[in-house]
Amino acid sequence: MILELDCGNSLIKWRVLDSCSGVVAAQGASSCAAGLLGELGSLVHLRILRARLVSVRSDQETTEICTRISDALSVHVQSAAPAKELGGVINGYLEYERLGMDRWLAMVGAFQLKRDAMLVLDLGTAVTADLVDAQGVHLGGFICPGISLLRSQLHAHTQRIRYSMDEAPAASCTLEPGRTTVEAVERGCLSMLDSFVSTQIRQAGDRFGAAFSVYATGGDAGLIKDIGQVQRIPDLVFRGLAIACP
Ligand SMILES: Nc1ncnc2c1ncn2[C@@H]1O[C@H](COP(=O)(O)OP(=O)(O)O)[C@@H](O)[C@H]1O
Ligand SMILES: CC(C)(COP(=O)(O)O)[C@@H](O)C(=O)NCCC(=O)O
Ligand SMILES: [K+]
Secondary structure (H helix, E strand, C coil): CEEEEEECCCCEEEEEECCCCCCEEEEEEECCHHHHHHHHHHHCCCCCCEEEEEECCCHHHHHHHHHHHHHHHCCCEEECCCCCEECCEECCCCCHHHCCHHHHHHHHHHHHHCCCCEEEEEECCEEEEEEECCCCEEEEEEEEECHHHHHHHHHHHCCCCCCCHHHHHHHCCCCCCCCCHHHHHHHHHHHHHHHHHHHHHHHHHHHHCCCCEEEEECCCHHHHCCCCCEEECCCHHHHHHHHHCC
């Protein structure tokens, strides 16, 4: 068994994979190392022989996570490193080490699905969009706030935007004009996300013509499920991690 970890700024996603069958034996998510170790404590019955990790958290926190996992499970934790090229994808950043590792591995994972021009979206703490041409050349990408950041900044920097998060799901079931504060905010933030994604798809079409794929991953990928052409691949980063750390 192999333990895989994707350490984003909001959540540390993890799963235990049977490396022979590819079956996921266990999976979960925690917001911090302590919570992660608590969840991993229940895995002692699984014979985890190695671990691989990708992180966009600080070097200090990433090292702490690796050390605590290594101590708890007595395994080496392999950490995915930046690269100029991997799996046929050529890193398009001027300084390749600066490209977020989640973005990088999502692209590498996506390119294995179909070696064609593609737009890769990751909707999490931030929302990222990356363009890769049919030859695997990463052209660059875009970063904007995710929906949680959009919402929390409005609550943090205004005096009268106040509502319980329990009200949010019901408020965002349509993009009709909102008639309450929660409807106006939730639909406004969703509309921004929807507009960003639709713009990215249109611009990719202008650049690539009709023949390109659109992949979406991340905890909030479900928010754009109504946009046609988007293929939602929840484990896109893990797919790239398997190529970075075979
Ligand atoms: N327990 C949670 N804590 C934070 N965000 C959560 C949680 N559960 C679901 N979410 C949603 O998932 C998103 C985080 O998605 P994810 O792809 O894991 O982000 P990241 O990779 O940036 O950590 C948040 O924006 C939020 O909407
Ligand atoms: C853009 C990101 C913050 C997204 O991280 P996430 O939302 O998944 O936590 C991450 O890819 C990152 O830290 N990138 C480094 C800067 C860059 O990609 O240019
Ligand atoms: K992420």
